[in-house]
Amino acid sequence: MNRSQYLCLTALAAAIGFASAHAADTTVSADVTAKINTRTMQKTTQFDRFIITYRNGTTERSSATAATQNVTAAVSRAKLHASANATAGSALGVTWKRKLAIGSDLVRTSRKLDRNEALTLMQQIATDPAVAAVEPDVMLHAVKDYVAPASASPGGSAPNDTNFPLQWHMRPGNGTVEKVGRDTTSFANWGGSGASSAWPNYDGSGVTVAVIDTGVIIHGDLNEDYAGAGYDMINDSFVSGRAADGRSPGGWDLGDWTNTEPYITECLDGNASAGEASSWHGSHVFGNIAAVNNNGTGVDGIATHAKVIPIRALGHCGGYTSDIADSITWASGGHVDGIPDNPNPAQVISMSLGGDGTCLASDVSGTAIAGAMARGATVVVAAGNDSEDASSHTPASCPGVVAVASVGITGKRAFYSNYGSTVTVAAPGGGIYANDASSGTQVDAGFVWSTVSSSTTTPDQGTSVTGGMAGTSQATPHVSGIVALMIEAVNEAGHATLTPDQIRLALVNSARNFPNTPDHPIGAGIVDANAAISAAINYNSVAPSIALTSGVAAIASGKAGDAILYRIDVPTGATNLTLRTLGGTGDVSLFAKRGNPPSNDGGNADFKSVKPGNSESIVQTTVSPGSWYVLVVGVKDFANVQVLANYTAH
Known part of the structure; x- marks a missing residue:
């Protein structure tokens, strides 16, 4: 059997993409680059579809004609032509395709652009204050199994669901030893x-x-x-x-x-x-x-x-x-x-x-x-x-x-x-x-x-x-x-x-x-x-997480064994995330995990602080953006404990 590869959505890391773009245009501001999603450009080499999100209240948000004019003007500023590598001639054509359900606009260019051309075009699109975000419309794929x-296939129909014995994956994972299908070994x-x-x-x-x-x-x-x-x-x-x-x-x-x-x-x-x-x-x-x-x-x-x-x-x-x-x-x-x-x-x-x-x-x-x-x-x-x-x-x-x-x-x-x-x-x-x-x-x-x-x-x-x-x-x-x-x-x-x-x-x-x-x-x-x-x-x-705001303390009280889940949403570019508990009475432990809640005992947490008393602290200088889940677990009964999250936004 040939190993099927997981076919990927095409992506290019921002640092790589803009390194080449900056070589041609060093005047692109941080505000402009922040509008452009280049993370989806790594493996695709040509692009002719772009998704643009215009700000609410702008003419482009409600008008396909205005949106098309916006991109056409960006094509002109980018000096892109209908023929690849041309320095003169007809301008690259732009066609408005449709409005996405989320409110963004999909446009298509008259020819495929290479990475540098696509980056240059998206930079020029993003310079318009009406634009909130732009990204290439790239292919995702089935996770190829x-x-x-x-x-090895058992073929077509079998009486009385007799292919169910193949389905070990449906049965309890309790360690029962079983022989599956045509295997000669049990597992x-x-x-x-x-x-x-x-x-x-x-x-x-x-x-x-x-x-x-x-x-x-x-x-x-x-x-x-x-x-x-x-x-x-x-x-x-x-x-x-x-x-x-x-x-x-x-x-x-x-x-x-x-x-x-x-x-x-x-x-x-x-x-x-x-x-x-x-x-x-x-x-x-x-x-x-x-x-x-x-x-x-x-x-x-x-x-x-x-x-x-x-x-x-x-x-x-x-x-x-x-x-x-x-x-x-x-x-x-x-x-x-x-x-x-x-x-x-x-x-x-x-x-x-x-x-x-x-x-x-x-x-x-x-x-x-x-x-x-x-x-x-x-x-x-x-x-x-x-x-x-x-x-x-x-x-x-x-x-x-x-x-x-x-x-x-x-x-x-x-x-x-x-x-x-x-x-x-x-x-x-x-x-x-x-x-x-x-x-x-x-x-x-x-x-x-x-x-x-x-x-x-x-x-x-x-x-x-x-x-x-x-x-x-x-x-x-x-x-x-x-x-x-x-x-x-x-x-x-x-x-x-x-x-x-x-x-x-x-x-x-x-x-x-x-x-x-x-x-x-x-x-x-x-x-x-x-x-x-x-x-x-x-x-x-199954309590939902309690939202934390940077710099604003929440108050936690509970009994020994209680677990209270909080969440702090950390923006891109933030640094110096500090998670703390302090004050009050009793004894708590502190756990944190990015992207997913920790288990109730904190056993799978990414970070933890389990000192005696209420003064717990987790500090991360370099911070991955996204939702961070913060779990406070009572070692003893506790009351009026402050739960505080801070980060430095940039």
Whole structure:
């Protein structure tokens, strides 16, 4: 099997991008550079689509004509011409494409620009005071999983769900020794999600889950009652494979193969050996959530009776940021111009896609996700398959998401899984090799088994089968499905709906301990279905974080063992973050973690202060921006303790 690489959203670090831009223009101010997102330009070499956010109240914000004139004027100032490397002749053309749901404008240039040209154009766009932000509209991709060889596939339908024995990932991770599929060796299952133990009581009924991916095929083992209610959000006909530009009702997968022309040239820079057959990635993800249980065929899904809405945002070459952002908005019940509103707003959004580039709240992806969360949707995303820090990947690093790492059957971090403080929780994604090693013999216990097609191009040329994949993109739907069970359980208990923040905290607090300390941090632990459901039902223990303002003290009181969670949002460029407790009575300990809440005992915190008494302090001179969670835990009863966070803004 060839190792499938995690195809990345193209990104260029700001320091690198502006080093070349400054060589040509040293007059660009810090205010201008701060408006430009260059983090998404590292691996793409040509750009012809740009997303511009105009300030509220400006003419450009409400007028496509004014927005186009704004960019055309920037083209003139940048001295860009219709022909590459030309010093004279016709000016580069600009076409306004559409208004994104978040309010930004998408424009396209008449030819593709190289990095320096794109940076120069964005600098000139950003010099206009009406502009709040600008970034290239680049491709994200499905988190490309490792695919089990065809010879390992159990093939088509099997009576009485007899492929369920392959699904170690659905069973409890309690160390039970089991032999999976055709394996000759047994393994202790420490990595399972425990979903099967929740099925006697919960099946996702009454909960809507949106899967933003490649869409879904017609498959006899999938609950596709709402597949037609999804949408193909890909605008570009080349990417979608449809005859004309525009979006289309129904979340059906038309195929995403890249191993024939014109895709070899356009997607792969002419490298035919890098082309692939259609992945059926969205169908495999869909099946983990909503394969039909007890129907005498194939595999089982975590939330088989949930309403699963497939949204096609990834096609040939991947999917544009602009389409994915609109997909997030539409999935969660927000309005997208040109298509009907979603009659089935999702409470859970599952995204096994992404690429390079740290995500800030002000970015296009960050803004769309914040809007979805405000509408009540929990956004679950894959951490990525590069064995890198997920903080440099989008949307895994977007504020507020549940970012999911991958473990194998032994509970060990899958060698490919991204990691770091932005990861919320781990889930079964498959370790590929025996004992979850980084190489060796592939085993059936190394893969997650779900629904795919045997076709290499369009789905109608193949048959519905069960296939194995391994990756964080398969760990992600395990968490998404379990979140659906959590929401169902809360509804049945008659409790108030949990916020995305509460859902996220419930996942953190209920995660099962790793059987051994991972080689890199991959969240609070391994997701456990019954524990997560219990944490959700007992929602009083899932308190949302209390917002802290720099320099303003909060007052904490409680009993021994109480844990109070705070959050301080640190802006980009800030330094000298100080977290303190002081005054009052009793004894507390102080814990801090960036991106995710610490566990209730602080065991997975990035930083801690556990001195006797109330005078605790954590100091970080160099600070990563984003949400920092601060946990105050009572060692003894405590009262009137000041909780103070300070940073220096620049």
